[in-house]
Amino acid sequence: MIGGETVLEVKGISKYFPGVQALKDIDLDIKRGEVHAVIGENGAGKSTLMKVLTGVYQKDKGEYLFEGLPVENPTVQQTIKMGLSCIYQELTIVPLLDVARNLYLGSLPLKKSGIIDYKKLYSDSREVLKMLGMDLSPATIMRYLSVASHQMIEIGRAVIRNAKVIIMDEPTSSLTTRETQILFRVIRSLTEKGIAVFYISHKLEELTEIADRISVFRDGQKVATFNNDEEVTHEKIIGLMIGRKIENYFNKQQCRxxxxxxxxxxxxxxxxxxxxxxxxxxxxxxxxxxxxxxxxxxxxxxxxxxxxxxxxxxxxxxxxxxxxxxxxxxxxxIGLVPEDRRGQGLILKLDVKTNETLIKITEINTLGIIDRAGEEEAALKLKEQLDIKTPSLRKIVGELSGGNQQKVVMSKWLMMNPxxxxxxxxxxxxxxxxxxxxxxxxxxxxxxxxxxxxxxxxxxxxxxxxxxxxxxxxxxxxxxxxxxxxxxxxxxxxxxxxxxxxxxx
Ligand SMILES: Nc1ncnc2c1ncn2[C@@H]1O[C@H](COP(=O)(O)OP(=O)(O)OP(=O)(O)O)[C@@H](O)[C@H]1O
Ligand SMILES: [Mg+2]
The missing domain is CATH 3.40.50.300 (P-loop containing nucleotide triphosphate hydrolases)
Structure with a gap:
């Protein structure tokens, strides 16, 4: 659905972090019932903009309008009340509670006497599950369900809170193809209800399948917004994203x-x-x-x-x-570059260089010498080879964008010559x-x-x-x-x- 009235609009939004201009003069809007996809290289500013919208970060300057009314530096609670919900990559599910209690987390239906209205809780939950196309008892304990179901429950929670705009930041990164299709079906039923969805993903096939409009970010700026019509090709999007063409995408050569x-x-x-x-x-x-x-x-x-x-x-x-x-x-x-970079590969509170040299340090320590200068040089070389977007090797890894964290994990292993x-x-x-x-x-x-x-x-x-x-x-x-x-x-x-x-x- 397209052409509805504008629900949310920002003009000239900027946000600075020490060493990085994460957002520069961003104009963006979303209409009722629209899927607006946002794409851009790692570190382009996509998540930062969404965090400004939800009140996690405060903008430095710019205007923010929700349903035509100005919003000044809101808190997260205020943006939820206003009708904004974000399905985060790190889900906020309570694994030991059942589905119904997770759906109504923080908003359990109460009887006049103040005790929980279980009858209503479970019958309402059944309705929501039906809307999500989930054939499941609301009394199922969350921990027995897949990541995909967890995500669905988060979406259900957004709907219960009467969200008008739902933000999905890389929602399919751990979903199978089938689960992604189920998610798309749910997104379509949300937009039919007039809910607007911001959809962030690196998967071009997905964007062109689900989006009504697409916005491309590069280096903290929005370079384009266009309708997702027949003329949109992957080449066009990639070209806008990186400002050049990629030749020989897989770089496959026959090695000895x-x-x-x-x-x-x-x-x-x-x-x-x-x-x-x-x-x-x-x-x-x-x-x-x-x-x-x-x-x-x-x-x-x-x-x-x-x-x-x-x-x-x-x-x-x-x-x-x-x-x-x-x-x-x-x-x-043997080296292993793990999948779950947050859990296994990185110490988020340490800086880039220390993370990269972690394995090396444990090796060299046994000899009692650390070649600091050599390390620095190797770390800088890898930063360049992998194009790690960080203002310096001293930056705390937890503050890098998701994709750049992945590259730091990789450098860590490359350093040990496995x-x-x-x-x-x-x-x-x-x-x-x-x-x-x-x-x-x-x-x-x-x-x-x-x-x-x-x-x-x-x-x-x-x-x-x-x-x-x-x-x-x-x-x-x-x-x-x-x-x-x-x-x-x-x-x-x-x-x-x-x-x-x-x-x-
Ligand atoms: N809390 C923070 N403190 C300091 N710098 C930050 C913080 N959050 C983000 N940044 C920086 O802002 C820039 C934009 O990051 P952002 O997370 O918005 O990128 P992204 O487009 O979501 O990338 P990705 O596709 O990798 O998730 C990056 O250079 C990042 O290092
Ligand atoms: Mg991101």
């Missing part, structure tokens, strides 16, 4: 494939994965494809010594390893320009003789960068193929457990 570096034999962890065997050669990019929950990350966590194996053997250069802890795995030459480097969803939440850089880096590692393993849920990505691919489904290997001799159908079939694509949807 050498001896087997990592060999995994019959790895099993009861109830998680079973009888997983594969080998990766020096100079090879080995892709692990599967849907979320297939057990790919779990296999890598076990190889890296985070989780225990029940049986199976791991060899590095033909020598059997007992990787019973990450420390031992690192010593054996023999095997595992990337778990390396480009999740990363913009297209930086994606291409990361592919170049992966290829560069392979060219230097590193055995590279990449876990990905994105089909074009896995086909574009790997030499060989194995597919997993429900904890088992379902296929192994050479990328040059396969196609997306065959790979998808493996991920679906050998079934044909059509049967699964």
């Amino acid at each position: 494939i050498g001896d087997v570096v990592l060999e995994a034999k019959h790895l099993t962890r009861a109830g998680v994965f079973e009888d997983v065997s594969f080998s990766v050669r020096s100079g090879e990019v080995f892709g692990f494809f599967g849907l979320i929950g297939a057990g790919r990350s779990e296999v890598m966590r076990a190889i890296f010594g985070i989780d225990k194996l029940d049986s199976g053997e791991i060899y590095i250069n033909g020598i059997k390893q007992r990787c019973t802890s990450p420390k031992k795995a690192i010593r054996a030459g 023999r095997v480097l595992v990337f778990d969803e390396p480009t999740r939440g990363i913009d297209v320009g930086a994606k291409s850089e990361i592919y170049r880096l992966i290829n560069g590692l392979a060219a230097r003789g590193v055995a590279v393993v990449v876990i990905s849920s994105e089909l074009p990505e896995i086909l574009g960068i790997s030499d060989r691919i194995i597919t997993m489904h429900e904890g088992r290997v379902t296929g192994e193929m050479e990328s040059s001799k396969t196609d997306s159908r065959e790979v998808m079939r493996g991920a679906l457990g050998g079934r044909r694509e059509a049967d699964a949807v």
